[in-house]
Amino acid sequence: MFIVVVSLVVGVLHLYPWKRIVVDNTTRGSRGRRIGNTLFVLLPLVMIAGLATGTSIDPAVAQWLAWPGYLWLAVFFYLVLVLLVLEIPRLALLRWVRADETDPRAGVSRRALLTRGSAVAAGVVAVGVTGYGVSVAMGPPTVTHVPMRVRRLDPRVAGFRIALISDVHLGPIIGRSYVQRIVDLVNDQQPDLVAIAGDLVDGTVEDLADAAAPLAELRSTHGTFFVTGNHEYYSGYRAWVDYLPRLGVRPLRNEHVDIRHGGAAFHLAGINDHTAYQFQDPGDVEAAVRGRDPEQALVMLAHQPRDVGEAAAHGVDLLLAGHTHGGQLSPFEMLVTLQQGAVAGAYEVGDTRMYVTRGAGFWGPPVRVGAPPDISVVELRPA
Template sequence: MFLVVLSSLVALLHLYLWRRLVLDTTRPGPARRVGTVALVLAVAVMFAALALGTRTDPAVARWFAWPGYLWLAVFFYLLLILLVLEVPRLALRSWVRAEPEPTGPGLSRRTLLARGSAAVAGVAAAGLVGYGTAVAMGPPTVTRAPIALRRLDPRVAGFRIALLSDIHLGPIIGRDLTRRIVEIVNAERPDAVAIVGDLVDGSVADLADAAAPLADLRSTHGTFFVTGNHEYYSGYAQWVEHVRTLGITPLRNAHTVVTHHGGRFVLAGVNDATAYQWQDPADVGAALRGRDPELPAVLLAHQPVDVEDAVRHGVDLQLSGHTHGGQLAPFDLAVRLQQGVVGGHYSYGDTQLYVTRGAGFWGPPVRVGAPPEITVVELRPLR
């Protein structure tokens, strides 16, 4: 039902685009027909990418995923810009209505205003998407985040966790980005690597090769993994088992004690917040059951909203992803409404939260205002 409602809404919004970009700017004839057909094809390819992009062999899916997802980004910005331009259109309504009856072949004020609005929206949307594509397809930057924890043994000071999230291997992101991420992480020489979900959009059969370079991740204490919501769309059980073959340790509502230079802390992980829909719910209490309460606890959780449970269970630091930093500004405003946070460092009393923007992207290969990142979290004792 949700997909039906969403599809209907998107179709209605495209009718608005058709009116502003095609109907208002052309006379009846070939130009209007071409514009209408082009918009219908763009919508069809976009729906194909959304419905089939993760259910089809990536070698085939990329042929419609690229144009379909790019149109989704263009559609997003065209819609926003045209809605903003409704304000000056409304302000100029009296000017348009005051136009004398046309006596020649020139453009009417109404058509001139419509074409001007369409041109501004088209150029701005294309520019934003072009810029955002270059950013999204570029290498992730490294963000360094020193975080002080109460109760942290001074012998653990300087412990560095390479935080990865939202790689989204699939029809567009493949082995090349995975290899690049591994090279960047290994160059940082971390003490541990944490992959906090949304690693994949597709099955093991289709994406095992794309994920294979993760076996080359190197750190003092190994690589740990928790599921994100997209693992559940992709067959989470097969991926939990597959990452083990890459030398990665899943933390499924469980914890381990990390001993570093004689000091210790608890590293825990929970399943994704939506995993209850697959009868595999997140359980922070179970993840921390039996832990030494004198040791600081670092929790890996895909979605920042888990911080409420983290606070209740005395977690010192939660590391999350999921938000993509908004990915397409100003979509970060909607992300903040749903998650409460977008990216960076937050405090909730004695519990701290760090949210990384992620190293990949979902859907459109576009990032505007939210470049991809790998975060290196450095643990420090609270002075």
């Protein structure tokens, strides 16, 4: 049903660029019209096929649909965006077009000049921005150092560093070599602890075990911890929760552990994804903090920033999250803010501080515009 709904929405949305690029610039029955019509049928179908098969078939096969389908998704997004922006000068020049329908010197109507110019401009910008975004997304993640003051943190723990990884999205496009690069970047930082805040995979253990294998090489003083993201629940979360400990990664499932460092300690908690209740595996902040020492600082891992309200209500001092990708395709971050209440960076809700990473990978298009991939090294400091 989800794929049917997406297909219908995608089909309707494609009518607008089809009208502006194909219908407005070609004549009925012409070769250009036929080519345009064919592309505006095939490309959406490939995109839908890529979305539908990304987590359900062997990534080695799925990539042949994922690459063209996801790239078209990004081009389509910016194509629509630019065409909408160009509607403003189109309306402003409407009187100029109507006043003189033809340019006798060139033999081309002003209307044709305007429609063709808009189509060319939209195509050039959409392809150019997408190409730039591919180079950013497929490049190495930036390493961001973030000092965060934490209420109740014992001064003896000051300087404790957590390497925060999120949204790797192992699957048809991101594979073992990309994970190895992330692992090497993290190990170079020599962190005290590694935290993976969900959406590690887009596929099954059977298909992605080899790609995930480099995670076993992560090195830190206190180990690697993991909480589920929404995409784990599309990929067989139980199998991944059982498999990750073989790689030295400990899932935190609505629970907390004590991290002892420098003669002091703080609590590290983790909750299941905000939408996990749909899979009978709900996140539970209350269960995660039950039995805590109220005198010790409490740091919590959660996939989605919108858990911060409940975290604040239960006395969490610092929430570390991901999920947003920083918007991934600017200006999509505006919608992310409406849905999550945060995009990337540091926030405060009551006495609780929150840091949201942009994520180390990407979902869908291998494209990042205005939101480069990120590994965050969060340094804890006493408030």
